[in-house]
Amino acid sequence: MPQKKTTPPDATPAGRLVEARLHHVLGYQLAQATIATTVVYMNEVGEPFELRPVEYTILSLINENPDGSSAQLAQALAVTAPNITMWIDKLEGRGLVQRTRNETDKRAQHLRLTPKGTALVVQATEKLLVGEREALSHLSDGERTILIELLHKVARNRPGKK
Amino acid sequence: MPQKKTTPPDATPAGRLVEARLHHVLGYQLAQATIATTVVYMNEVGEPFELRPVEYTILSLINENPDGSSAQLAQALAVTAPNITMWIDKLEGRGLVQRTRNETDKRAQHLRLTPKGTALVVQATEKLLVGEREALSHLSDGERTILIELLHKVARNRPGKK
């Protein structure tokens, strides 16, 4: 396999491929960074807790927004309603989430974590934060903070679907 | 639907859900930001060119690394080899990519864009850059640059799979 000895200035982390124009495409850099955080997630939370990324996020959002609706979750995660139903089914089946009927509007429902679910989320989040901090030790605290805030700023004015 | 009128300081862009601890999980912020860039991608490139994100990235990487191998692509994109084969099949079928036999190592192959493929990538990238710039107009030039560089830094020392 022909492989240059000298690594060019712009290279993908693992593939050693030049990425001149692509470098400035935010979506591409997000995808590349996500590969790194996904590895951390799988090692720290995904495999040990048998929890998919979506499941973890759903649990976290329910935890921090008790009695929210599944419609809110669907919008926050940009997934369809049937999808949310399926995931909540799974999480409820594992005794992590509880559905309760909304008494003022009987179509809707409140979502809440069980004590087991709460314990799991807290533990998972701690492991994640520690794991990410280790994996990103080549970034300073300031850089990590700025990165988080800039990403949040990008996400905040999320455009409409079209 | 019970909905607070005042938006809390930390909220998901669309779902208006609080995200206190989750806020500091990089993987979560990456996913949220990706929702925003995906909308831009689909509008600017995905739908008009009928090109999936992976396909666009593959074309871009081939364009900027002529005669690279599919094994390199697989590693750069963190996808499996059979997957790459499938995508290259599709792209070759559309006359965008060309496979050529490596004469020194007959197992391997060189990947190259056709003129049609090159034209498409260039055009798509321009549209993407403009579209992202518009969608992210609430970020300054400096902020966008910093964001890109920090993401690149995260991706650069991507950890191994385990």
Next chain:
DNA sequence: TATTGTTATACTCTATAACTATA
């Protein structure tokens, strides 16, 4: 034996449409 790339196949995840029960 190891590696590049492919084929075959099954599985996960997601999306669309149609349904229910409330409003």
Next chain:
DNA sequence: TATAGTTATAGAGTATAACAATA
């Protein structure tokens, strides 16, 4: 009529295993 949530179903995407050809 419209909305919250569900069910049913099909499709997209991905991974694993087994294989062929070459090193």
